Amino acid sequence: xxxxxxxRAAGVEDVLLLERDQHLGGILNQCIHPGFGLHHFKAELTxxxxxxxxxxxxxxxxxxxxxxxxxAVRLTKDKExxxxxxxxxxxxxxxxxxxxxxxxxxxxxxxxxxxxxPAGIYPAGLAQKMVNIEGWIPGREAVIIGSGDIGLIMxxxxxxxGVAVKAVIEIQKTSRGLVRNVVQxxxxxxxxxxxxxxxxxxxGRDRVEKVDVVKVDDGLKDIPGSGFxxxxxxxxxxxxxxPENELLxxxxxxxxxxxxxxxxxGVNLTSIPGVFACGNACKVYDLVDWVTRDxxxxxxxxxxxxxxQ
Amino acid sequence: xxxxxxxxxxxxxxxxxxxxxxRYKLKILILEKEAEPAFGVSKSNSGIxxxxxxxxxxxxxxxxxxxxxxxxREEIAEDLGLNFVQCGQLVVIFDLAxxxxxxxxxxxxxxxxxxxxxxxxxxxxxxxxPNLGPEVKAALLAPSAGIISPYRFVYALVENAVKNGAExxxxxxxxxxxxxxxxxxxxVAGGEVFRARFLVNxxxxxxxxxxxxxxxxTFKITPRRGEEYLLDKKREHLTEHIIFPLxxxxxxxxxxxxxxxxxxxxxxxANDVExxxxxxxxxxxxxxxxxxxxxxxxxxxxDDIIAYFAGLRPVSGKDFVIRHEDSAPGLVNxxxxxxxxxxxxxxxxxxxxxxxxxxxxxxxxxxxxxxLRPRPVHLFQVPPEETRRLIEKNxxxxxxxCRCELVSAQEIREALKRGARTLDGVKFRTRAQAGRCHGGFxxxxxxxxxxxxxxxxxxxxxxRGAGSELVKAERK
Ligand SMILES: Cc1cc2nc3c(=O)[nH]c(=O)nc-3n(C[C@H](O)[C@H](O)[C@H](O)COP(=O)(O)OP(=O)(O)OC[C@H]3O[C@@H](n4cnc5c(N)ncnc54)[C@H](O)[C@@H]3O)c2cc1C
Numbered sequence: 158x159x160x161x162x163x164x165r166a167a168g169v170e171d172v173l174l175l176e177r178d179q180h181l182g183g184i185l186n187q188c189i190h191p192g193f194g195l196h197h198f199k200a201e202l203t204x205x206x207x208x209x210x211x212x213x214x215x216x217x218x219x220x221x222x223x224x225x226x227x228x229a230v231r232l233t234k235d236k237e238x239x240x241x242x243x244x245x246x247x248x249x250x251x252x253x254x255x256x257x258x259x260x261x262x263x264x265x266x267x268x269x270x271x272x273x274x275p276a277g278i279y280p281a282g283l284a285q286k287m288v289n290i291e292g293w294i295p296g297r298e299a300v301i302i303g304s305g306d307i308g309l310i311m312x313x314x315x316x317x318x319g320v321a322v323k324a325v326i327e328i329q330k331t332s333r334g335l336v337r338n339v340v341q342x343x344x345x346x347x348x349x350x351x352x353x354x355x356x357x358x359x360x361g362r363d364r365v366e367k368v369d370v371v372k373v374d375d376g377l378k379d380i381p382g383s384g385f386x387x388x389x390x391x392x393x394x395x396x397x398x399x400p401e402n403e404l405l406x407x408x409x410x411x412x413x414x415x416x417x418x419x420x421x422x423g424v425n426l427t428s429i430p431g432v433f434a435c436g437n438a439c440k441v442y443d444l445v446d447w448v449t450r451d452x453x454x455x456x457x458x459x460x461x462x463x464x465x466q
Numbered sequence: 467x468x469x470x471x472x473x474x475x476x477x478x479x480x481x482x483x484x485x486x487x488x489r490y491k492l493k494i495l496i497l498e499k500e501a502e503p504a505f506g507v508s509k510s511n512s513g514i515x516x517x518x519x520x521x522x523x524x525x526x527x528x529x530x531x532x533x534x535x536x537x538x539r540e541e542i543a544e545d546l547g548l549n550f551v552q553c554g555q556l557v558v559i560f561d562l563a564x565x566x567x568x569x570x571x572x573x574x575x576x577x578x579x580x581x582x583x584x585x586x587x588x589x590x591x592x593x594x595x596p597n598l599g600p601e602v603k604a605a606l607l608a609p610s611a612g613i614i615s616p617y618r619f620v621y622a623l624v625e626n627a628v629k630n631g632a633e634x635x636x637x638x639x640x641x642x643x644x645x646x647x648x649x650x651x652x653x654v655a656g657g658e659v660f661r662a663r664f665l666v667n668x669x670x671x672x673x674x675x676x677x678x679x680x681x682x683x684t685f686k687i688t689p690r691r692g693e694e695y696l697l698d699k700k701r702e703h704l705t706e707h708i709i710f711p712l713x714x715x716x717x718x719x720x721x722x723x724x725x726x727x728x729x730x731x732x733x734x735x736a737n738d739v740e741x742x743x744x745x746x747x748x749x750x751x752x753x754x755x756x757x758x759x760x761x762x763x764x765x766x767x768x769d770d771i772i773a774y775f776a777g778l779r780p781v782s783g784k785d786f787v788i789r790h791e792d793s794a795p796g797l798v799n800x801x802x803x804x805x806x807x808x809x810x811x812x813x814x815x816x817x818x819x820x821x822x823x824x825x826x827x828x829x830x831x832x833x834x835x836x837x838l839r840p841r842p843v844h845l846f847q848v849p850p851e852e853t854r855r856l857i858e859k860n861x862x863x864x865x866x867x868c869r870c871e872l873v874s875a876q877e878i879r880e881a882l883k884r885g886a887r888t889l890d891g892v893k894f895r896t897r898a899q900a901g902r903c904h905g906g907f908x909x910x911x912x913x914x915x916x917x918x919x920x921x922x923x924x925x926x927x928x929x930r931g932a933g934s935e936l937v938k939a940e941r942k
Contacts, residue, residue, distance in 0.1 A: 228866040242865075245858070246857055261902065267769075269771060291910055363756070363930070
């Protein structure tokens with residue numbers, strides 16, 4: 158939305174904004190905790206409030222056509238785009254394309270946690286959606302793998318719903334999350350955080366029953382004799398985010414295989430002229446305010462590419 | 467309820483037998499303990515339709531594999547609308563001194579009737595399989611091998627058997643079997659009693675227990691665990707064939723497998739275990755699989771892995787146990803169906819029908835046997851023009867639920883109409899949640915569609931049946 162509005166402000170006449178979901182706002186909609194907008198709006202907002210400020214502006218703008226429940230399936234280097242929506246397969250040719258496709262969560266599988274595969278193992282963001290959007294409480298006793306921000310925020314969220322959050326297990330020496338989240342989400346709720354530990358086994362046939370935890374040394378090797386078990390029915394996984402750049406890859410842009418981000422000389426750029434990537438698709442940000450700032454820049458860059466200004 | 471034949475187990479073996487018997491004027495009942503078919507061994511395997519090379523020519527499984535491969539290739543895949551891909555297999559050697567071994571496998575395969583076997587040299591491999599590592603020296607090509615989705619194979623067999631009059635009852639664990647004086651069997655399952663003159667035991671890992679319940683404790687099953695690791699679809703063209711190393715005594719070794727959904731897979735390990743429910747993977751298994759696969763294709767990396775699982779082979783000695791048990795007249799065992807059981811299933815089914823006939827079951831063909839099963843729609847398999855047509859006919863095909871694998875709301879609804887009852891059942895049928903994000907984005911949407919279609923409250927939704935509930939409470 159920020160890129161669309163900025164492109165319009167810079168003189169682009171005709172913007173098509175595609176969103177797969179039935180609402181605009183993306184992941185902000187499930188982030189009902191405060192802490193958004195301190196820099197951009199100088200106000201402390203929740204995720205949906207932050208998104209809503211942009212939704213209003215987008216809706217007022219006649220030059221932005223919004224198409225919801227529209228899923229882009231194909232992009233070429235000549236900026237031909239196909240998308241599916243209920244009732245139609247649409248094809249458009251654009252002069253410039255901005256990809257603001259966000260991130261997906263890294264999964265248990267990507268860090269290869271061994272063990273069985275019962276019900277009760279969820280990416281932290283999925284658990285957040287279950288609790289905040291659907292009102293479903295995934296379990297009664299939880300262990301969280303990884304101290305990413307979503308995991309920390311979900312530790313607090315689950316505790317507030319009466320779930321016993323038994324531990325957060327982090328393999329590194331420090332948290333990947335914001336310090337304020339470690340304090341406000343764990344310490345204030347008495348949830349133990351184990352640094353330099355890893356979950357070495359998930360147990361349970363139908364539903365999670367227990368995890369094994371072991372301490373690791375600086376080389377991430379298990380320290381013999383340090384293992385212990387924690388009974389729980391739920392495991393949330395919060396081990397980082399990966400930019401979603403599969404469309405960009407399909408268009409033939411160069412992608413760093415390790416980070417899944419575009420290989421390019423500067424922010425928002427890709428190896429295809431006129432195709433930009435912004436927000437969490439460009440790199441993983443920790444604050445939405447910086448996403449907005451750089452996405453506005455992406456809108457301006459697209460306008461410039463089209464010879465505006 | 468009384469049937470002519472009760473089949474215990476709706477894995478690939480039981481399902482293939484049910485479909486074969488449904489050609490005849492018979493009342494057939496399938497009893498399955500899990501919430502859906504294919505939740506036993508048949509869901510966790512390599513999905514290879516083996517050519518039939520690495521089995522001894524004197525074994526039962528040797529000829530059943532070659533015949534099963536032929537039936538699948540020539541008839542069943544087409545009739546049941548399965549996505550079978552005949553990619554061929556290569557058995558590679560790392561030392562030219564092993565050439566005589568390859569020659570021996572070739573000769574034995576030919577004795578069993580495997581067609582088209584050919585030794586290929588490094589130049590051939592360089593042209594066709596450029597990613598093979600320098601250690602690989604030569605290979606045996608078996609062009610008749612292929613790949614199939616194992617669970618979709620089972621669903622197709624079951625659906626077609628049901629279409630032809632067979633009855634499937636799930637969540638019915640057989641717990642007791644009585645043999646009344648007048649002959650036949652009384653089978654107790656899930657609190658109900660079912661009667662039949664003939665009993666076919668295709669209970670996979672529990673076939674020894676079922677056989678014993680029926681009065682024939684004649685064999686024992688030992689589970690042999692195999693861990694498998696799936697790679698990202700971006701690596702689809704890592705190899706063009708299924709790659710085997712020269713087999714060892716207990717296993718075919720670590721393979722590089724193609725799957726019919728595009729993701730390459732590496733594995734499986736082979737370790738005998740005690741616990742018939744232990745489907746866990748391990749750090750050691752991962753290390754073994756990676757090392758084995760990299761020896762053949764060095765560019766495979768740990769970061770390519772997007773999923774993994776373990777399966778248990780139901781092993782009883784070296785061969786399948788397919789026979790009538792004279793100590794329990796009317797009981798036919800189709801047990802110990804280790805690898806290549808998936809491939810052999812269609813041939814096992816024909817063999818079991820023959821044994822039943824020998825023991826007095828009348829096989830009178832039906833006037834009309836519905837041989838064909840309509841192919842379910844998978845958007846990820848159809849070209850854009852077809853997608854357009856589908857969406858214009860039914861808008862819900864344009865409502866994408868699973869972004870990673872391109873699965874629409876309509877496909878989820880169809881899967882539920884075809885019998886899916888659980889989240890895994892939806893995944894196996896449609897591939898929704900089977901991609902890179904593992905359902906991070908689509909799980910709640912699928913659960914809502916399940917609630918609508920099945921009329922279950924959210925707390926009753928499960929991953930794979932009772933005990934695996936997904937949600938513990940609802941917020942007030
Ligand atoms: C890792 C691995 C890789 C493999 N790869 C291949 C391959 O690439 N190609 C190939 O051809 N083969 C392969 N196989 C072998 C193949 O998977 C098996 O041979 C085949 O799936 C066995 O099918 P089944 O129907 O006999 O057993 P199952 O699928 O286990 O079916 C038995 C059914 O019986 C039910 N049951 C058990 N007890 C009861 C009871 N008391 N009451 C009611 N129901 C009951 C179970 O729930 C189950 O659904 C592999 C196996 C493994 C483990």
